[in-house]
Amino acid sequence: MTHTLDEGSSTPLYAQLRELLKSQIEDGSFAPGERIPSEDKLNGLYGVSRITIRRALQELADDGYLVKCPGKGTYVGERIPSMRRPTKIRAKFTQNNDVQSFTEACASNSQSAGAHLVSLEEVEGLEEERDFFGFGSEGRLLRLVRIRTADRTPIMIEENYFPVGTYGFLLDADYEDTSLYDIIVSNGHGEPTLNEPCDLDLEKAPADMAPYLDVPAGEPLFCLAGRYFDTDGSPMYLGKQHIVGTRYTFRI
Known part of the structure; x- marks a missing residue:
């Protein structure tokens, strides 16, 4: 059929x-x-x-x-999986509360990190973004959205905002199964640092996001938002991670 x-x-x-x-x-x-x-x-x-x-x-x-x-x-295959894998607790690992890349977090748990690009677009900066990056109404941002996986299980959606003028090289980068930190460092910047605490909230998976994470719409997610800086103290990016809580553990 x-x-x-x-x-x-x-x-x-x-x-x-x-x-x-x-x-x-x-x-x-x-x-x-x-x-x-x-x-x-x-x-x-x-x-x-x-x-x-x-x-x-x-x-x-x-x-x-x-x-x-x-x-x-x-x-x-001659010996296929007998049942569909459950949608919950397919991967669970810990990450220290310092700035550890997702790729590093997976490696420390003997898992293979994956990445798939969802969208990359130039957008207008809103007041919060303009305040952080220190530019006026003419400031433009790159909005980079990726799915991150561990051993092929979707763990989170990354939503990051970079100033176009400084990080225009991101438009030509290869994001498939690639560490964003590696891309940034290879283009002359330091690894992102945190100079202030991140905000951790709960949210419900919206209908357009849920299929990428292989969860039903309305599934509880962690939303981790942070302001990241270059090693010289200059603003690097604003980041949000929309994380499936049953597949991720924070060590704080």
Whole structure:
């Protein structure tokens, strides 16, 4: 039975295709050892790009549902996960309350950090941002939004604001599975520092954010907001982390 993908959904097409194929594997529509349709066939069935198809297949392979055989095709694994993984407590680790990058936090817990770009756009600075960065009404900001994962489990959405004039190099950076701190340092800046406490609040996952975190809309999230500085004391960025509380532990 052919299903359609919803291009208007807030859930990315690759994630929709991944979940659809996963459900077909789990319900026996594709048996262990069976070859799944080719990329051309999947393109004809669902009308999505090869990039979308390849990402969905790669994530299923990484999770043990598929096995890729070069020159032969992609097959259902002989020993697939018997049940869908639970949506809660899939990854839980601690992070000290100093400025430790997410990549470092994952490494200290023997987990692999991942990153996927959601959006990068130039926006107008509001009063709070203008006050922090010290510019007038002409000041513009780069709004950088990424999903951060640990062992492929979504942990948080990062929402960071940088002044365009100083951090314009971020427009050309590669954010896929990359440490933002590494990008900043490689462009001549120091590692971000905190000169004041962060604010930690609770919020509910909005409908447009929840699919990226693989949680239902309204799921409780931590919101950690901080003002970060360069090593010379100059303002670097304003950051917000929208964190799935059941997958993250703060050590304070």
